[in-house]
Amino acid sequence: MTQTAPHAPPSDPRQALAFRHVSKHFLRGDGSSLEVLRDVGFDVPAGSVVSILGPSGSGKSTLLNMAAGLLLPDDGRVLVLGHETSGTVDWSRLGYMFQDDRLLPWRTAVDNVGLALETGSMGKRERRERAQAQLAVVGLGEFGSSYPHQLSGGMRSRVALARSLVTEPDILLMDEPFSRLDAQTRTTMHTELLRIHRERGMSIVFVTHDVEEAVILADRIVMFSPRPGRVHTELSVDLAHPRLGTPEALTLVAELRAAIAGMSADWVI
Amino acid sequence: MRAPTEAPKKTAGSASLALRRSALLVLLIAAWWAASLFSPPYVLPSPVRVMQRLVTLAESGDLFYNLFTTLWRVLAGFAVAVAIGVPGGILLGSNRTLGAFFEPVLPVMNTVSSAIWAIFAIIWFGLSPLTPIFVVLMTALPLIITNVWQGTQAVNADFVELAQTLRFSRLKTLVKIYVPSILPYFFSGARLAFGFGWRVSLVAETLGASSGVGYRLRQASDLIQTDQVFAWTIAQIAMMVVIEMGLLAPLERHLFRWRRDVRT
Ligand SMILES: Nc1ncnc2c1ncn2[C@@H]1O[C@H](COP(=O)(O)OP(=O)(O)OP(=O)(O)O)[C@@H](O)[C@H]1O
Ligand SMILES: [Mg+2]
Numbered sequence: 001m002t003q004t005a006p007h008a009p010p011s012d013p014r015q016a017l018a019f020r021h022v023s024k025h026f027l028r029g030d031g032s033s034l035e036v037l038r039d040v041g042f043d044v045p046a047g048s049v050v051s052i053l054g055p056s057g058s059g060k061s062t063l064l065n066m067a068a069g070l071l072l073p074d075d076g077r078v079l080v081l082g083h084e085t086s087g088t089v090d091w092s093r094l095g096y097m098f099q100d101d102r103l104l105p106w107r108t109a110v111d112n113v114g115l116a117l118e119t120g121s122m123g124k125r126e127r128r129e130r131a132q133a134q135l136a137v138v139g140l141g142e143f144g145s146s147y148p149h150q151l152s153g154g155m156r157s158r159v160a161l162a163r164s165l166v167t168e169p170d171i172l173l174m175d176e177p178f179s180r181l182d183a184q185t186r187t188t189m190h191t192e193l194l195r196i197h198r199e200r201g202m203s204i205v206f207v208t209h210d211v212e213e214a215v216i217l218a219d220r221i222v223m224f225s226p227r228p229g230r231v232h233t234e235l236s237v238d239l240a241h242p243r244l245g246t247p248e249a250l251t252l253v254a255e256l257r258a259a260i261a262g263m264s265a266d267w268v269i
Numbered sequence: 270m271r272a273p274t275e276a277p278k279k280t281a282g283s284a285s286l287a288l289r290r291s292a293l294l295v296l297l298i299a300a301w302w303a304a305s306l307f308s309p310p311y312v313l314p315s316p317v318r319v320m321q322r323l324v325t326l327a328e329s330g331d332l333f334y335n336l337f338t339t340l341w342r343v344l345a346g347f348a349v350a351v352a353i354g355v356p357g358g359i360l361l362g363s364n365r366t367l368g369a370f371f372e373p374v375l376p377v378m379n380t381v382s383s384a385i386w387a388i389f390a391i392i393w394f395g396l397s398p399l400t401p402i403f404v405v406l407m408t409a410l411p412l413i414i415t416n417v418w419q420g421t422q423a424v425n426a427d428f429v430e431l432a433q434t435l436r437f438s439r440l441k442t443l444v445k446i447y448v449p450s451i452l453p454y455f456f457s458g459a460r461l462a463f464g465f466g467w468r469v470s471l472v473a474e475t476l477g478a479s480s481g482v483g484y485r486l487r488q489a490s491d492l493i494q495t496d497q498v499f500a501w502t503i504a505q506i507a508m509m510v511v512i513e514m515g516l517l518a519p520l521e522r523h524l525f526r527w528r529r530d531v532r533t
Contacts, residue, residue, distance in 0.1 A: 068434050096434045102427050106449045106527045118445065119435050149529040 016171050016203035017044035017067055021076035024062055035228040036062050039076070042222050042231055044171075049197060049204040051214035053256075054224025060207040061099060063229070064173045067205065068096045081170065092119065095169035097177045101160040103148040109155075110135060110144035113162045134166040135159070138192065154185040161189075165196065172204045179209065187244060190216055194241055211256045216243050223256070225263060232263060314496040322500040331485075335501075336508055339474065339481040342398055343466045346405025350462060354410050355455065358417025359447075368418070378411040383469035384476070391477040401473035401481065408469045409462035416458025420451030453525060460517055467509060 024037040036059040044050045054060050065071045066078045069085045078085045080094060095116075103112045113131035122130075132144050138158040148156055157177060164172060178186045194217065197204060208214050214221050218237050225232040243249040298316050305315040314322075326332040361368040386407045390400040424447055432442040474483025482505050489497035 070430060070433055091434075091436050098427070098431070100427065102431050104428060104446075104449070106525075108527075115431075115445070116435055118441070119437060147527045149527075 014046050015043045015079065016046045016048075016081060017205065018079040019043075019063070019067075019076070020079070022063070022066065022073045022078060023075040024059065024066070024071070024073055026062075037073075038228040038230050040224075040229060040231055041076075042234060044203050044205055045220075046170075046203055047201050048219040049206060049217055050220045050222060051206045051208060051218035052222050052224060053208060053211060053214045054229060055226045056209065057227045058224040059227065059229035060224065061175050064096070064175050064205065064207060067171075067173055068094060092167055093170040095164035095167055095172045097160055097164040097172065097174045099175040099177075099179070101148075101156045103156055103159055103163075105148050108145050108147055109140060109151065109159045112148070112159055113166050116163045116166050131162070131166055134162040137165070137196065138162045154181050154189070157181060157189065161193075165200075168200065168202075170202050172202050174204060174206045176207055176209065178213070186213070190244075191242070193217070211260070212249075212253050215239075215249050215253050215256070221256070223259070233259065311493050311495045314499055318496050319499040319503065322496045323504065326497075326500055326504075332500075332504055335480060335482050335485050336504060339401070339467075339470055339483065339505070340508070342401045342474075342481065343405050343463070343470045346402040346470070347409050347459075347463055347466050349402075349406050350409035350413050350466075351459065354413030354458075355417055358414045359421055359451070361414065362418045362421025375411045375415050378407070381407070383408055383472050386469075387473040387476045390473065394477075396477055396479050398478065400477035401470045401483070404473035405466040405470050409466045412462040412465065413455070413458045416454045416461075417451060420454030421447070423454065424450040453528075456521060456524065460521075463512075463517075464509070467505075471505070 019040050019042055022037055022040040023035075025033045025035050028034050036057075040059075040063065042050075052060050052063065062071065066073055066085065067080065069080070069089060069091060072078075072086055080089045083089045103109075104115065107115065110128060110131045113134055114127040117127040117130060132141070135141055135144055135158075138161050140155060140158050140162070143151065143155060146155075148159070151159065157180075161177065164174075178189050181189065190213070193204075204217075206214070206217055215237060220234065220236050222231055223233040223235075224230065237252065239246070239248050239252070301313075302316050305313045310318060323332070361371055383404055386404045387400065390403040394400045394403065428446045428450070429442065432446050437445065470481070471483035471486065474481040475487040478484045482501055486498060486501050489495075489501065
């Protein structure tokens, strides 16, 4: 296992995120320990879209929580923009879209988006303006004053997306953000996300169960094995956008599905 | 996409509700009046007689002076209960050991009758405004603590985690996540406490005060002025209804307008 040495080599600034020999256990209720991640290592190059593809329980959310500094690895290192998460990191450069939308039910859409700006000292007026503009970017410009319960699932996802984008992060962590949307809405969200990525050039880590979603979005796919999660395969996707329904994308999806079938019967999709 | 349309107009429904309520009121008064025809005024005075009594009480200033005296005492006891109960409930909710230690105190406090608190208060404070204030405080406090405590248990850990990823300070997390989550619980506890507080303050005033609605009720009953007893009763009910419908209900609707309406 890698120990953090004081003379550790300077980390590569071209990597938005880097995982080095990351391991993680959880203590279960009965006192036994559950190994969730084992010696995971990969990079997220600045400006790229990296998709983490893995079965349920393989530690994908745990890995993102580590990247967001909510959890520390038992072993190994997690670097955000070259800085270890146990040290000082400029967290305002990181956005996190959770597996659920986590909208505060007592706030309107625009105030939910504005929440992400309330860390600093920005004035209320400017926060509102930016939140409203960000809502417009995700196509909800007219719904700023709606409460979460008045919005559809797809609209709530957009609000959550707007909240993670409004700080204009350099890194966006996305944990199965669209898994609960219908196929059509999901395709729309993919197009929107790729457009925003083109315009802003942030790095995206996109966790998914869905092979096709990974192929449509990612520049790189990191495939996890079932728990304990390890990097099973890493591959680049050098296909032009849009990829939905193109023969090359379909071939890749089929190949990956076959690889998964060969890897384990435990893979739950 | 279009913005959602306004909620359906409810004026038609509320108009018919007002009509039904007025009908109920008229019916009750009619029954009262009919019954009063067959009984002497010191047992059951007629509505007309009680109305006349109310008017004279109002004209002399007696009515409002005593109503507001009682209201002020309820508010004072209630305010102290909030000032102690809110931090207390948050503290008990955020510290497991402390919560487990103090848990049995609240149900025990709830079982103590307000008459017992009143007797203690008379022993300690005598015939003074402190007596009803103390009784209101002791009645309201466990209700507020219990509800705020419950509210802290209901705070969604996912929202706290969200605040963590946004790097909110503890204070910011308290203000932006905990307080709005606890507020509905606090509000229902406070409403309950206020209603109870009002009722027990009357008990306390009949036993240990020299002014207030409770004191005047006791006085009227001692002198067998049944029409006065009715007048004070109606006045205090009217006051509670005004506070409830004119202040608390609209406040609740405004504070919790974000809630999905589950009533049908
Ligand atoms: N705080 C925790 N305490 C104990 N066990 C945990 C904790 N968080 C996660 N786990 C366990 O760790 C394992 C991995 O969880 P994680 O949420 O990272 O999986 P995942 O890959 O995101 O799965 P899914 O695709 O279903 O979201 C699961 O078995 C889960 O039960
Ligand atoms: Mg997960």
